[in-house]
Amino acid sequence: MINWKIRFKNPVFIGQLLLSFIIPILGYFGITAQDITTWASLFSLLIDAFSNPYVVLLVIISVWNAVNDPTTRGIQDSNLARQYEFLKK
Numbered sequence: 001m002i003n004w005k006i007r008f009k010n011p012v013f014i015g016q017l018l019l020s021f022i023i024p025i026l027g028y029f030g031i032t033a034q035d036i037t038t039w040a041s042l043f044s045l046l047i048d049a050f051s052n053p054y055v056v057l058l059v060i061i062s063v064w065n066a067v068n069d070p071t072t073r074g075i076q077d078s079n080l081a082r083q084y085e086f087l088k089k
Contacts, residue, residue: 002067003077006084013066020066024058025049 007013036042049055072078
């Protein structure tokens with residue numbers, strides 16, 4: 001079990017999760033964020049990305065790496081982390 005409530009309070013986790021979606025897509029298509037200058041180009045890029053099974057696999061692997069806690073077995077938080085109500089200082 002993952003303590004999603006606490007993870008989404010952490011701006012580092014949110015940034016890591018967003019980048020895990022964006023970076024594989026930009027890397028596969030060989031573009032930078034500066035190349036996306038209109039909403040139409042963004043939506044076109046997303047449609048192209050999610051129409052490509054290889055890019056979808058890259059995004060899934062990247063998200064897995066962002067979510068997975070390597071200090072525990074499987075995808076779960078430690079017992080201590082599951083009990084957190086607030087971010088640890």
